[in-house]
Amino acid sequence: MSSLTSMDEAKASRIRHTLWFGLIGVVVLWFGSIPILDGNQSLYFSLMLWVTMATSFNIIAGFTGYMPFGFVAFYGMGTYTAAILVSIVKVSPYIAIPASGLAGVLIALLFAPTLRLGGIYFAIVSLSLAVILQRIMGLAPEDITGGSGGLNLGQHTVREQGFYAMLIVLVAALATVTWLTRSRLGKALRAIRDDAQAADAMGINVQRSRLYAWLLSALFASLCGGIQAWFTGALDPVTAFDVLITAKTVIYAMAGGLGTVTGPVIGTVILVWVDELIWRQFPVLNSFLLGLIIALLILFMPRGIIGTLMQKYPRCRRLIM
């Protein structure tokens, strides 16, 4: 049995963090050099995007136990806010992107009352709200949202800038979850996830803590949406609110392990590569395989790669975040 003193644990924690921040540093250098070295920008962009999405999903699902099946709503809101601001209001992306994050937070505030709902109702409402938003964007007047045809902002934006913006948001998201695992808010959230009533009985303001997680999660997801619009230069209601975006986010985060910092990152890195492969080989089967992976994960590895490792080998916990 492990007989750690707190000194050992402090040391383990230091090693863990050094390793982790070192890794982030390497990734920043590596990814940062891609546009300069003419690498495959799209692939690396999508890696960063999905790691950020999975990480922000992890904040709400992994740390508090909610499963927002309409998670794409935040992303879609971010996409539209950025695109409308850039292509119609004609402001710089440097203003539009923070605004898209803000829009996500506002929509999350608007949806915050759904957090009171029990599991089944929360799932239904969350899914429905995403569809409602999609419909609104599709049905709104064309000179505002571009209607069902969407918007084009390519001529106002520079792809490389979008790439670097994504890198910045990625690092911010990772820094936030890293902070969250150590912070008191993070402890409160994990306690709530394990047993909300018991956490309440121990003096934790459950609703307020959940709200913070909800807003943080929405912030990063909508930033992803905004930057995606910046990078690709086009959007439409179907793809911006595509249920597959929620699906991928969920799978990537779960495959690695919800509730851990590294889980969603590892899950995403592995599965984005797999996804690329599948896309190339069998485009039709893509969403079939995504569905199959979800089902298999739920049935056979509900805690994901990292979560299962930690469960099987408790000693790993000292080395993995």
Next chain:
Amino acid sequence: MSEVLVWNAMIGGIVFGMVYALIGCSLNVLAGVLRVINFAHGEFIIAGSFFAYALFTGLGLHPLLSLPICAVAFFVAGRGLYYLLVPRLARSDEPETSSFLLMFGVSLMLIAAMTWIFEADIRPLNFTFDPINVTLFTIENAYGEGRHGRVLIPTARIVALVINLFIIVGLTWYFYRTLPGKALRAATMNREAIQIVGINIHRLSSMAFGLATSLAGITGVLLALVIPSIDPNGGADIALIGFVVIVLGGLGHPVGALFAGIIFGFVEQFSNLMLPQAAAQMVGFIILVAVIFLKPSGLFGRSVLR
């Protein structure tokens, strides 16, 4: 507004309302007995429509004949699916959330499979009834002097409505008069108690799953009669209607779903008639959100807050 249109909306309200009621019933059987909200339910229903389509185009079988085959096939498939998926779920950290995710995955697979087999475009189903339409009555001078309006209803819709009525009556009889039906209802009220009484919960749950799947298949065939074109991507819309219905009627109450389905059918038809298209499409969702926040227990009480 023409009187004819109002009559059409009323008839449409009943025809569609009954289909919605059926969707709600089957969703509620699952929600009540298994505490599962089937995110793949819309796809199950579409699969039922495609079942009828395949038998019709492949073997020339009329949808009315494929209905019983579909009911049996889907029942068996549903029970199989239950034993494949659900018992494992019970062992997970959070069975409820996991079940949503699982069915979410199943729905993605079904959409992909159906798009793959039947391709992404909407399929027409060209069966015929003779006569195609039935004139219910004529309204004198409906469109001005001497221009009479006829209130028509496609024969296929009448057939669908009648079958639908039979199924609903049969279900009610099953739930209130037969032993397995009563056991199912008891299970929706108290899962623990029913285990103490000594009913094998797995057998019962698999029955519920089979029944719900079978009903979904039947709904799909009926839907193909009502709207003879099938969209492999239409599952999400159907599922959302189902959610509106079960939330409105109270989660887990098959009878509540019946009323809610008809109410929603009418609301939908009349908002199509009276509101601009964009607004009419939102009505269902507005009802959903309003009910959840104002009267979350629906027409029948049950606590839903955390």
Next chain:
Amino acid sequence: MTASHAVAAPADAILRIEGLVKRFGGLVAVDNVSFGLERGDILGIIGINGAGKTTVMNCINGIYHADGGQIFCNGRNITKLSPHAIAKAGIGRTFQVPRIFHRMTLIDNLLVTSLDSSESDAVLIERAEHFLERVNLAELRYNHGEELSGGQQKLLELARVMMFDPALILLDEPFAGVNPSLCRLFIERIQDLQRDGKSFALVSHDLTSIYKLSNNIIVLNQGQVIAEGGVEDIKNDPAVIEAYLGQ
């Protein structure tokens, strides 16, 4: 002097319950229950299974909202407060079936009670280690809750509530499913805490330990208080004997 004045709670009663009612559908689980608990006392609550003991606790700490009656803590009406506000008012508890945070380390399980504290993390961790020591769980402090046995989980709950440092502690069946040596440890800790001035409401159907620890006892049956008094009174009360043995 009016009659109502005579009934009024003494200012320093740490807990006073008046006419508490809780229904579940048609079932009246708690039926007009009133009792008081003086600072520094241990109140035993006994009754057969289903008598309503746990429900009373859930009402006190706000997990259930009472359908009738009032609950006062130090003279303050806490009936309508939410659980975390009641916790802040100084009432801590354990659960009949332990409800620890199973995917957090034992240290973190304890820290959860002190997240609003102005003290530094280092001080809190040191205190958490101290309390884990007191329930013999210090060795396992970086293990996850889910790795503990049932009895250890009960002890972790006790350590958690000690860390939390409430003036009143509600213990729901602390000895059920705990082996005798852990049980003795548990009783010692309760006695220590009482010496430190803590008050307890202690639910158990293990009469021996209740008789040993309690200053006062109330007996619940079908949601009602059927007897109330000191240990000797209860031991010899015919209504109690009937409720326990008569059926």
